[in-house]
Amino acid sequence: xxxxxxxWSSRLTFIxxxxxxxxxxxxxxxxxxxMGQNGGAVFLVVYLLLILTICFVPLFAELAMGKIxxxxxxxxxxxxNPKFKIFxxxxxxxxxxxxxxxxxxxxxIIDYIFLSLTNIKIEDYGSYFVTLIQDxxxxxxxxxxxxxxxxxxxxxxIKKGIEFANNVLMPLFAVILLGLIVFSxxxxxxxxxxxxxxxxxFSKVNAHxxxxxxxxxxxxxxxxxxxxLTYGSYIREDKSILKSTYTIIFSDTLFALMAGIMIFPAIFxxxxxxxxxxxxxxxxxxxxxxxxxYGNIVSAAFFVLLFAAAVTSGISIIEVPIASMVERLKLTRxxxxxxxxxxxALISIPATLSxxxxxxxxxxxxxxxxxxxxxxxxxxxxxxxxxxxxxAGWFLKIKGEHFIQNKFFxxxxxxxxxxxxxIILVALLYVGLK
Ligand code: TRP
Numbered sequence: 001x002x003x004x005x006x007x008w009s010s011r012l013t014f015i016x017x018x019x020x021x022x023x024x025x026x027x028x029x030x031x032x033x034x035m036g037q038n039g040g041a042v043f044l045v046v047y048l049l050l051i052l053t054i055c056f057v058p059l060f061a062e063l064a065m066g067k068i069x070x071x072x073x074x075x076x077x078x079x080x081n082p083k084f085k086i087f088x089x090x091x092x093x094x095x096x097x098x099x100x101x102x103x104x105x106x107x108x109i110i111d112y113i114f115l116s117l118t119n120i121k122i123e124d125y126g127s128y129f130v131t132l133i134q135d136x137x138x139x140x141x142x143x144x145x146x147x148x149x150x151x152x153x154x155x156x157x158i159k160k161g162i163e164f165a166n167n168v169l170m171p172l173f174a175v176i177l178l179g180l181i182v183f184s185x186x187x188x189x190x191x192x193x194x195x196x197x198x199x200x201x202f203s204k205v206n207a208h209x210x211x212x213x214x215x216x217x218x219x220x221x222x223x224x225x226x227x228x229l230t231y232g233s234y235i236r237e238d239k240s241i242l243k244s245t246y247t248i249i250f251s252d253t254l255f256a257l258m259a260g261i262m263i264f265p266a267i268f269x270x271x272x273x274x275x276x277x278x279x280x281x282x283x284x285x286x287x288x289x290x291x292x293x294y295g296n297i298v299s300a301a302f303f304v305l306l307f308a309a310a311v312t313s314g315i316s317i318i319e320v321p322i323a324s325m326v327e328r329l330k331l332t333r334x335x336x337x338x339x340x341x342x343x344x345a346l347i348s349i350p351a352t353l354s355x356x357x358x359x360x361x362x363x364x365x366x367x368x369x370x371x372x373x374x375x376x377x378x379x380x381x382x383x384x385x386x387x388x389x390x391x392a393g394w395f396l397k398i399k400g401e402h403f404i405q406n407k408f409f410x411x412x413x414x415x416x417x418x419x420x421x422x423i424i425l426v427a428l429l430y431v432g433l434k
Contacts (some may be wrong), residue, residue, distance in 0.1 A: 007236040016166035022252040024313025026220035038276035039204035048212040059386040061392040066232025070391040072323035073226035087387040091226030096319035100347035101372040107142030116300035125286030133355035150314040173305035213434025215377035224381030259328030393417035
């Protein structure tokens with residue numbers, strides 16, 4: 001069986017795929033809106049703190065566990081102890097739930113690409129957003145198209161498409177983001193956006209915000225769902241995963257900060273509300289394009305590149321259940337892809353409708369879309385990260401010194417994995433959910 005497992009052609013391919021998984025809608029779409037709902041700069045401080053300290057540990061441990069066990073999630077946990085199978089199983093389950101709302105946003109992006117090519121005035125895109133999410137048929141169709149595109153990439157194997165998207169499209173995306181940042185910073189009142197983003201008002205700190213920051217940090221780094229474990233299991237040679245961990249954290253944070261610096265000055269300049277929720281980016285960015293000569297071309301380019309970023313992340317999400325089905329149920333890759341497509345389609349359709357017909361259908365007081373987002377980011381991912389740290393630290397006995405040259409750093413990692421991070425995760429889950 002092991003010989004038939006796919007593996008990365010080089011370390012670079014692996015790093016690019018892992019960065020591609022991390023950088024996605026989480027950075028451009030989710031980060032600004034969650035930050036806007038949680039008080040701006042204070043949120044950023046907590047978020048950066050979590051990213052730079054706590055998140056390192058489960059990220060590294062996920063990659064290491066994949067690399068050591070060379071199995072998909074369920075098998076990886078099972079190989080530590082058959083009783084842990086259930087913890088492994090939570091990962092593909094979380095993956096399916098994440099995919100079921102992530103791909104809806106992917107669908108909105110496809111719609112915006114088409115929109116940029118029509119002759120609707122860019123100024124009107126913002127109000128179009130509401131029409132778009134409420135129009136069930138087109139929203140469902142675009143969600144399914146996005147899902148299908150990711151499934152096709154996944155079915156064709158993990159290397160080729162991802163390599164192109166990451167080598168060529170990601171740098172292009174960074175360039176276009178930089179251009180938009182320069183533009184946004186020159187808008188009238190841009191400084192208010194920067195103040196909102198960088199001048200923390202510590203009176204706004206609350207427990208819920210910590211959980212939101214943790215959820216966002218895990219989400220954006222693709223931690224707590226087995227995506228990195230699965231990618232790590234395809235690493236063949238005995239190369240350092242430490243560098244990959246830094247690269248993932250660095251690039252992901254860079255993209256998130258760029259998105260923020262692009263969005264917030266524009267929000268304040270156009271008098272929009274930073275806490276307006278999931279539509280924030282879709283309503284704000286077109287306003288920037290409307291001011292730029294050939295704005296619709298820039299807009300099309302922007303959404304195409306955002307689409308590419310979303311696809312490389314989307315592929316990593318579905319790779320988790322696909323790998324589990326292939327290895328556990330002995331399905332062919334194509335059949336596993338078809339099965340995953342059907343399951344995600346089934347769940348994402350009610351979630352898509354939660355902006356239209358099912359607007360009033362609530363689970364625990366939330367629409368299906370918000371419910372999926374909240375239960376995955378704020379509950380399942382922290383829980384999965386917790387189980388992973390405990391099992392990797394206490395049972396698989398991943399030791400820092402196997403991977404990390406610096407003795408002191410290795411020691412810190414061990415303490416973090418076994419004690420500090422699990423305690424913090426439990427504490428955040430406790431206060432946030434109380
Ligand atoms: N990190 C991706 C983003 O920021 C989303 C993502 C991909 C993800 N794979 C994941 C989130 C695994 C959680 C777990 O867009």
